Amino acid sequence: MTSLRIFAVGGLISFRALFHWLAPSIYIPSLVVAPLFQILLFAYIGRSAGLASDEFYVVGNAIQYAAIPCLFAMTNIVGGEKFQQTLGAILVSPAPRLPLFFGRAVPVVVNGAFVAAFALLAGTIVLGVDIPASAIPSLAVVILVAAFSCTGLGLITAALALRVRETAVLTNILFGFLLIFTGANIPLDDLPGWMQNVSDVLPFTHAIAAARELADGASLTSVLDLIGEELLIGLVYAVLGYSLLRFFEIQGRRHATLDRS
Amino acid sequence: MRTLRLLAVGWYYQFKAIARSPFEGLFQVIYPLFFATVAFLMFRAGTDQKTLLYASLGAAVMGMWSATSTTAAGAMQRERWHGTLEALVASPPHFALILLPITLAMSTVGVYCLVATLLFGRFLFGIDLTFEHPLLFALSIVGTVLSFGALGFLFAVTFVRFRAAWALGNLFEYPVWLIGGFLVPLVLLPEWVRPISWALAPTWGMNAIRESSLGGTPLPDLVVCLALGAVYLTIGILVLERVLAAARRRAALSLT
Amino acid sequence: MAVVEAIDLKRTYRTSTGTLRRKWKDVEAVRGVSFEIEKGELFGLLGPNGAGKTTTIKMLITLLIPTDGTARVLGYDVVKDAREVRKRIGYVFGGERGVYERLSGWDNLRYFAELYGVPPHEQKKRIESLLELVGLKGREQERTEGYSRGMKQRLHVARGLLHDPPVIFLDEPTIGLDPVGARELRATIASLVDAGKTVLLTTHYMFEADALCDRIAVINKGEIVAHGTPSDLKHGVAEGAVVEVEVFGLPDGTVERVRELGGVRSVSVEEREQAQVLIVQTGADVELTHSILGRLNGANVGRISRREPTLEDAYVALVSEE
Numbered sequence: 102m103t104s105l106r107i108f109a110v111g112g113l114i115s116f117r118a119l120f121h122w123l124a125p126s127i128y129i130p131s132l133v134v135a136p137l138f139q140i141l142l143f144a145y146i147g148r149s150a151g152l153a154s155d156e157f158y159v160v161g162n163a164i165q166y167a168a169i170p171c172l173f174a175m176t177n178i179v180g181g182e183k184f185q186q187t188l189g190a191i192l193v194s195p196a197p198r199l200p201l202f203f204g205r206a207v208p209v210v211v212n213g214a215f216v217a218a219f220a221l222l223a224g225t226i227v228l229g230v231d232i233p234a235s236a237i238p239s240l241a242v243v244i245l246v247a248a249f250s251c252t253g254l255g256l257i258t259a260a261l262a263l264r265v266r267e268t269a270v271l272t273n274i275l276f277g278f279l280l281i282f283t284g285a286n287i288p289l290d291d292l293p294g295w296m297q298n299v300s301d302v303l304p305f306t307h308a309i310a311a312a313r314e315l316a317d318g319a320s321l322t323s324v325l326d327l328i329g330e331e332l333l334i335g336l337v338y339a340v341l342g343y344s345l346l347r348f349f350e351i352q353g354r355r356h357a358t359l360d361r362s
Numbered sequence: 363m364r365t366l367r368l369l370a371v372g373w374y375y376q377f378k379a380i381a382r383s384p385f386e387g388l389f390q391v392i393y394p395l396f397f398a399t400v401a402f403l404m405f406r407a408g409t410d411q412k413t414l415l416y417a418s419l420g421a422a423v424m425g426m427w428s429a430t431s432t433t434a435a436g437a438m439q440r441e442r443w444h445g446t447l448e449a450l451v452a453s454p455p456h457f458a459l460i461l462l463p464i465t466l467a468m469s470t471v472g473v474y475c476l477v478a479t480l481l482f483g484r485f486l487f488g489i490d491l492t493f494e495h496p497l498l499f500a501l502s503i504v505g506t507v508l509s510f511g512a513l514g515f516l517f518a519v520t521f522v523r524f525r526a527a528w529a530l531g532n533l534f535e536y537p538v539w540l541i542g543g544f545l546v547p548l549v550l551l552p553e554w555v556r557p558i559s560w561a562l563a564p565t566w567g568m569n570a571i572r573e574s575s576l577g578g579t580p581l582p583d584l585v586v587c588l589a590l591g592a593v594y595l596t597i598g599i600l601v602l603e604r605v606l607a608a609a610r611r612r613a614a615l616s617l618t
Numbered sequence: 619m620a621v622v623e624a625i626d627l628k629r630t631y632r633t634s635t636g637t638l639r640r641k642w643k644d645v646e647a648v649r650g651v652s653f654e655i656e657k658g659e660l661f662g663l664l665g666p667n668g669a670g671k672t673t674t675i676k677m678l679i680t681l682l683i684p685t686d687g688t689a690r691v692l693g694y695d696v697v698k699d700a701r702e703v704r705k706r707i708g709y710v711f712g713g714e715r716g717v718y719e720r721l722s723g724w725d726n727l728r729y730f731a732e733l734y735g736v737p738p739h740e741q742k743k744r745i746e747s748l749l750e751l752v753g754l755k756g757r758e759q760e761r762t763e764g765y766s767r768g769m770k771q772r773l774h775v776a777r778g779l780l781h782d783p784p785v786i787f788l789d790e791p792t793i794g795l796d797p798v799g800a801r802e803l804r805a806t807i808a809s810l811v812d813a814g815k816t817v818l819l820t821t822h823y824m825f826e827a828d829a830l831c832d833r834i835a836v837i838n839k840g841e842i843v844a845h846g847t848p849s850d851l852k853h854g855v856a857e858g859a860v861v862e863v864e865v866f867g868l869p870d871g872t873v874e875r876v877r878e879l880g881g882v883r884s885v886s887v888e889e890r891e892q893a894q895v896l897i898v899q900t901g902a903d904v905e906l907t908h909s910i911l912g913r914l915n916g917a918n919v920g921r922i923s924r925r926e927p928t929l930e931d932a933y934v935a936l937v938s939e940e
């Protein structure tokens with residue numbers, strides 16, 4: 102029961118902390134306006150280069166952009182707390198770690214999904230892209246899974262935030278990799294073999310593929326395998342991230358590095 | 363004369379301080395390369411060398427703009443964070459003469475971005491660089507840096523009241539890339555967007571650089587680019603007067 | 619004509635609390651401060667933290683606009699002729715920040731030398747002699763991010779003197795310095811005055827003000843509560859006595875009860891390790907030790923002493939008044 106409470110309360114606190122950090126003056130430019138412009142940018146570049154349809158870029162970039170809220174928020178939950186020196190207090194608490202860290206992840210996932218969903222909606226309206234209404238619920242599922250998967254990666258960056266100071270650089274670079282490798286803007290078939298191998302293990306790749314098929318009218322059942330793969334990737338990252346967090350935590354206690362910022 | 367000296371010396375030391383910071387220096391160069399890679403991969407479908415060079419130049423100027431837009435808006439905030447803002451305001455020169463070198467130093471980092479992107483395109487994607495008007499190419503780069511610095515100055519004074527000034531600066535990264543016609547010919551954009559494009563110095567700087575490489579008439583573009591820069595600077599100075607007066611009244615100079 | 623004139627300076631801040639429902643509050647940091655500093659004087663502005671010293675000095679160096687009142691430096695109004703004032707003053711604010719960390723000490727000074735209009739052909743010479751003066755010679759090529767706090771402080775001093783200003787403002791310059799460094803800095807400040815400069819120094823160290831200053835103004839809660847030379851201030855408390863009682867666990871209300879005693883001038887409490895020391899300043903001919911003990915409600919008592927007042931006591935009395 103306590104675990105559940107820690108999960109829920111931790112999540113709530115994380116949520117409030119998240120939105121304190123993400124004041125409207127940051128939220129709106131970064132998470133509402135920017136993704137829409139990214140979509141427009143690549144849609145028009147696509148037109149300029151004589152490539153695929155607008156829908157390709159809308160779906161791809163809407164989902165890829167969720168990397169910003171998912172990675173940044175998750176990293177800041179640790180980086181921010183470290184900054185506020187409360188991490189030490191939390192880590193000496195007897196609270197079981199699993200609900201502690203995962204409780205904090207839930208608002209991040211939900212927020213990330215909202216950002217992607219809004220971007221998708223806005224992009225389709227502005228560019229006049231047709232997506233069947235029947236696809237919307239399935240798309241919601243895919244977006245949620247995508248956000249989960251990237252937040253899993255965020256747990257790893259959050260763990261690294263315990264040791265590295267310039268986490269913003271790290272997350273921005275990850276964002277850049279996700280821009281290139283996930284098929285958000287370049288069809289996977291057009292990438293050389295070694296790059297495709299990398300794509301396969303990154304978040305978003307399978308979700309974007311699934312979302313594109315759904316937008317073209319495919320049924321949810323036909324993309325279940327893609328969704329499953331995305332979920333699996335997310336889980337692997339989450340487990341890795343969690344292990345890394347525990348490892349650094351123990352290391353930090355041993356070498357007194359927890360408060361180093 | 364003394365004014366020019368002040369600007370030059372200020373620019374020199376501020377550039378030194380910025381370029382030495384890994385976050386503000388090195389990272390500024392690496393980050394736009396991701397977008398350049400996407401652009402190259404997208405344009406590679408058509409193997410026309412001219413198209414690829416078009417993409418390379420566009421991506422290079424995207425990097426230049428990125429260096430300014432992500433940093434300039436937060437220039438005053440950055441000084442405040444260093445604890446140097448008070449010292450700067452309390453010194454005799456008009457604050458514009460102190461702030462402009464800072465934003466110019468930030469936009470000078472853009473030259474690193476430009477060079478890095480062009481080299482990146484050359485060595486990883488085999489894009490050959492041509493310079494139809496080499497002298498004008500160099501001058502266009504200088505002109506673009508100057509006008510970006512002026513635009514950055516305008517951002518810095520306009521967004522100084524906002525705690526998250528950097529977020530607002532970032533807000534202008536994508537739109538200028540798109541509307542400046544760096545990788546998208548303006549003719550593809552809706553008609554109502556074009557006047558906005560024409561009012562942006564980046565659009566003209568891009569044209570000047572592109573035409574001095576691929577061929578065309580870069581000089582008029584360069585002149586318009588610089589003229590717009592002068593306009594931004596003037597507006598910026600007017601805004602600055604009001605901002606500083608308000609800050610001294612509100613005691614907002616040392617708040618972090 | 620006085621070099622620095624402060625005439626009824628006032629400064630009120632508006633602060634807000636809360637994010638959703640903002641509540642605005644007016645804080646009067648400076649409530650009518652007036653003083654004059656003559657040429658060649660070393661003037662001390664003495665007061666506890668939060669008394670308004672920094673706010674006052676910021677108004678004088680043109681960083682803050684007074685909410686009311688006027689100030690003039692060398693005849694120039696700090697609001698209307700800010701630029702003229704800035705050319706003629708140097709100021710030294712201490713602290714870890716305020717330098718460009720990725721630049722060397724030399725680069726920092728070169729930059730500010732240019733800002734302050736030091737003629738180019740003189741900059742090198744001037745910077746070198748200042749580095750010598752503040753004791754940073756040999757370290758000037760290192761990045762300031764590697765400087766200790768004391769070194770940064772000395773760099774601040776060098777920066778304040780770059781353009782050889784006739785008037786210098788120092789805000790708590792020795793804070794955070796080790797005793798040797800602080801002593802050297804005080805010697806430097808004294809030598810500046812010997813060279814004919816006018817100096818305003820803020821501090822909360824009584825002994826520093828006593829040792830250095832020609833005249834002192836004591837400021838507390840935004841107002842000047844005493845004004846004069848160090849000897850003037852000492853005379854204020856020369857007749858009298860100070861009773862110190864060490865108490866383990868001072869009961870509530872003791873200060874008020876003791877204050878009610880006849881002949882008591884002021885009561886203050888000092889925290890020392892595990893005890894509190896009750897410091898009572900009384901008139902000269904009164905013997906109050908017994909009565910004071912009686913007001914302690916049976917609390918455990920350690921050492922009791924009765925002594926002559928010092929300038930420090932004068933200061934404490936001035937700033938602990940309710």
